[in-house]
Amino acid sequence: MAKVDTSLVAHLPLFAGVKPDDLDEILREARSARYPKSTAIFEQGADAKSFFLLLHGHVRAAKTTPTGEQIVVRYVAPGETFGLAMAIGTAQYPATAMAVDDSVVLIWPTSAWPRLIERFPSLAANTMQTVGKRLQESHTRILEMSTQQVEQRVAHALLRLANQSGKKLEKGIEIDFPISRQDIAQMTGTTLHTVSRILSGWESQGLVESGRQRIILREPHRIVVLAERNPDSGAA
Amino acid sequence: MAKVDTSLVAHLPLFAGVKPDDLDEILREARSARYPKSTAIFEQGADAKSFFLLLHGHVRAAKTTPTGEQIVVRYVAPGETFGLAMAIGTAQYPATAMAVDDSVVLIWPTSAWPRLIERFPSLAANTMQTVGKRLQESHTRILEMSTQQVEQRVAHALLRLANQSGKKLEKGIEIDFPISRQDIAQMTGTTLHTVSRILSGWESQGLVESGRQRIILREPHRIVVLAERNPDSGAA
DNA sequence: CGGACAGTTTGCGATAGCGCAAAACGGGTC
DNA sequence: GACCCGTTTTGCGCTATCGCAAACTGTCCG
Numbered sequence: 001m002a003k004v005d006t007s008l009v010a011h012l013p014l015f016a017g018v019k020p021d022d023l024d025e026i027l028r029e030a031r032s033a034r035y036p037k038s039t040a041i042f043e044q045g046a047d048a049k050s051f052f053l054l055l056h057g058h059v060r061a062a063k064t065t066p067t068g069e070q071i072v073v074r075y076v077a078p079g080e081t082f083g084l085a086m087a088i089g090t091a092q093y094p095a096t097a098m099a100v101d102d103s104v105v106l107i108w109p110t111s112a113w114p115r116l117i118e119r120f121p122s123l124a125a126n127t128m129q130t131v132g133k134r135l136q137e138s139h140t141r142i143l144e145m146s147t148q149q150v151e152q153r154v155a156h157a158l159l160r161l162a163n164q165s166g167k168k169l170e171k172g173i174e175i176d177f178p179i180s181r182q183d184i185a186q187m188t189g190t191t192l193h194t195v196s197r198i199l200s201g202w203e204s205q206g207l208v209e210s211g212r213q214r215i216i217l218r219e220p221h222r223i224v225v226l227a228e229r230n231p232d233s234g235a236a
Numbered sequence: 237m238a239k240v241d242t243s244l245v246a247h248l249p250l251f252a253g254v255k256p257d258d259l260d261e262i263l264r265e266a267r268s269a270r271y272p273k274s275t276a277i278f279e280q281g282a283d284a285k286s287f288f289l290l291l292h293g294h295v296r297a298a299k300t301t302p303t304g305e306q307i308v309v310r311y312v313a314p315g316e317t318f319g320l321a322m323a324i325g326t327a328q329y330p331a332t333a334m335a336v337d338d339s340v341v342l343i344w345p346t347s348a349w350p351r352l353i354e355r356f357p358s359l360a361a362n363t364m365q366t367v368g369k370r371l372q373e374s375h376t377r378i379l380e381m382s383t384q385q386v387e388q389r390v391a392h393a394l395l396r397l398a399n400q401s402g403k404k405l406e407k408g409i410e411i412d413f414p415i416s417r418q419d420i421a422q423m424t425g426t427t428l429h430t431v432s433r434i435l436s437g438w439e440s441q442g443l444v445e446s447g448r449q450r451i452i453l454r455e456p457h458r459i460v461v462l463a464e465r466n467p468d469s470g471a472a
Numbered sequence: 473c474g475g476a477c478a479g480t481t482t483g484c485g486a487t488a489g490c491g492c493a494a495a496a497c498g499g500g501t502c
Numbered sequence: 503g504a505c506c507c508g509t510t511t512t513g514c515g516c517t518a519t520c521g522c523a524a525a526c527t528g529t530c531c532g
Binding site: 386430 | 488489490491
């Protein structure tokens, strides 16, 4: 098993307050693995044998209903953890994780968690913060779904993606991994058709430039305006 | 300050794995307070000076948008904690808490938290579980809002309330605190008008009996069916 | 180079649920 | 016992969004 360079991960929030030597010890318990694009990392409902830290690539966490509909819970960016089922006291993964790009992850066995947090309390504290932040994001999402219309929700979703995984280029900000209209629909609680119509509209106004699983925000500022505008105060 | 009887709270999940003597020490750091019906316990955005454990009554946690719309994040039942901002690393409360019934709470100063979890690690672990559970509930709610129609969401919301705070009586299960159509609307992402229409419909079918801020589920089982039915497989 | 296919666009009805408005209904108060 | 106020009910028109269907397009593959 290849040794993981501590300098690559030392700055991550997860390891804030952990001493270099300790970090070394923590990393020794992990192995790394590569998941090619479009492969599943774990499935919803499967026993949570491991938890993960994403090093490279992008991972989509999605939840499926009994009737087969899906929603995207979140996109994981490099440096973030996922599959933390055990930390929150669940024996099975509550969602499915899939690499949307060729991805490299660190993997710890779930069984190592209790020992790790006992030896390194900041790990527990940092994880708590992470989970807390996700909880607040969920509440924000619920708030948006309750009070905003689809166009605003899509605007917010794209801005968040751009913020989290945007690649700056001359033309604007490009979302740095393949994402389809369907994916955006599943993030915002709508249908791919509606998303397509909205993006078409924006494209003709020069707000975005988009193609097959590719979106560039050309005028982020104007999209912010869209996201925040009160529906009934709009143009004629 | 009146001393809190440890036997009243020892069985709570929050204190699982805490020794009686330790529990005593933990409780010594808390004070208790009474909030009459309809009084605010803390406001969204205010500095998180304290965290709370509900002993009696019911508390509604709600989030308000910049434009004044509200959603109900959750109803707190006796034995549950709320206002855990500091645990999740936030200096301000992300929501407003209001007593919906005369309520009694235990209050710890936020500043006590770091010391408490250091001395009693199970507190931290238990809190992590709680937060994790809430995160999953949020995801479930998002899933429902994305894939189900209003009637099903209302059914789910009422079943959850009945489960959490239902009082069994001969006629059925009564939700044990005052709750308006508006409240239910804010839990399900719809309007009070739509909730009213739905409940009227159910009432005429004998599924519920309801009045001013009062709801009794007369036929929980049939409501479960409603909650789960696939929209397009319904009656003619 | 010619499919074949997944993803995207677009048109066109259908409709669930909203928004407004007005009326009816408790339930507590003086 | 009359009154007042917050809650609930209900009617009615409107529209944002869905759902289906069909055409289109960029990409990968042989």
